[in-house]
Amino acid sequence: MIGQRDTVSGAHFGFTDRWGGVSAVPYEELNLGGAVGDDPGAVTANRELAAKSLGVDPARVVWMNQVHGADVAVVDAPWGDRPVPRVDAVVTAERGLALAVLTADCVPVLLADPVAGVAAAAHAGRPGLVAGVVPAAVRAMTELGAEPTRIVARTGPAVCGRCYEVPEEMRAEVAAVEPAGYAETSWGTPAVDVSAGVHAQLRRLGVRDRAQSPVCTRESEDHFSYRRDRTTGRLAGYVWLD
Numbered sequence: 001m002i003g004q005r006d007t008v009s010g011a012h013f014g015f016t017d018r019w020g021g022v023s024a025v026p027y028e029e030l031n032l033g034g035a036v037g038d039d040p041g042a043v044t045a046n047r048e049l050a051a052k053s054l055g056v057d058p059a060r061v062v063w064m065n066q067v068h069g070a071d072v073a074v075v076d077a078p079w080g081d082r083p084v085p086r087v088d089a090v091v092t093a094e095r096g097l098a099l100a101v102l103t104a105d106c107v108p109v110l111l112a113d114p115v116a117g118v119a120a121a122a123h124a125g126r127p128g129l130v131a132g133v134v135p136a137a138v139r140a141m142t143e144l145g146a147e148p149t150r151i152v153a154r155t156g157p158a159v160c161g162r163c164y165e166v167p168e169e170m171r172a173e174v175a176a177v178e179p180a181g182y183a184e185t186s187w188g189t190p191a192v193d194v195s196a197g198v199h200a201q202l203r204r205l206g207v208r209d210r211a212q213s214p215v216c217t218r219e220s221e222d223h224f225s226y227r228r229d230r231t232t233g234r235l236a237g238y239v240w241l242d
């Protein structure tokens with residue numbers, strides 16, 4: 001259910017694993033993604049189970065329509081009947097409002113400045129790393145009063161640099177933007193390490209309290225992995241402030 005949890009000065013961070021939900025194969029069990037072909041009723045039930053397990057109100061969780069870009073939405077309430085915007089980061093200054101990011105190999109990035117009361121969730125895959133979605137989220141937090149040196153950053157389970165094989169040109173394109181993303185697979189071919197790239201971006205922005213999940217989604221049977229299974233569920237990362 002909740003594979004990893006952390007609380008720092010009233011800022012809460014949680015990442016799910018794939019177990020404890022009601023979805024059937026190949027989305028078993030806790031698929032939280034609404035656009036992957038799973039039964040919508042199962043996804044709603046899973047979102048309620050995950051929220052309950054975290055101690056948040058499922059009606060006070062803000063989801064995104066993620067598109068591998070770098071756009072950021074500032075929110076102060078759940079979307080309700082409004083269309084869910086096509087963004088890869090959401091930022092809020094509303095305490096008690098939970099922000100959620102869906103992934104299955106991409107890096108879920110959770111950020112919070114407990115002093116300013118500002119939180120953000122971002123979806124950073126290879127395109128998001130290159131496009132700078134995480135720096136964009138930090139900028140949006142700063143505009144709401146956050147200080148990078150006070151931001152607590154947690155990144156969740158993602159495909160690791162030893163598993164994420166890409167063509168040579170793609171690795172070069174990533175490394176030109178973010179050298180820390182340069183990697184090699186365990187079998188000796190070009191690869192990208194998105195988590196390392198995200199942490200390098202955060203470090204340069206002045207974010208000091210950073211932690212990275214040790215879990216590789218592609219190697220873990222307890223996590224969804226798009227690169228391993230193609231048709232599969234989505235994990236979620238949640239951040240909120242007391």
Ligand SMILES: [Zn+2]
Pocket residue numbers: 159160161162163164216217218219
């Ligand atoms: Zn791996």
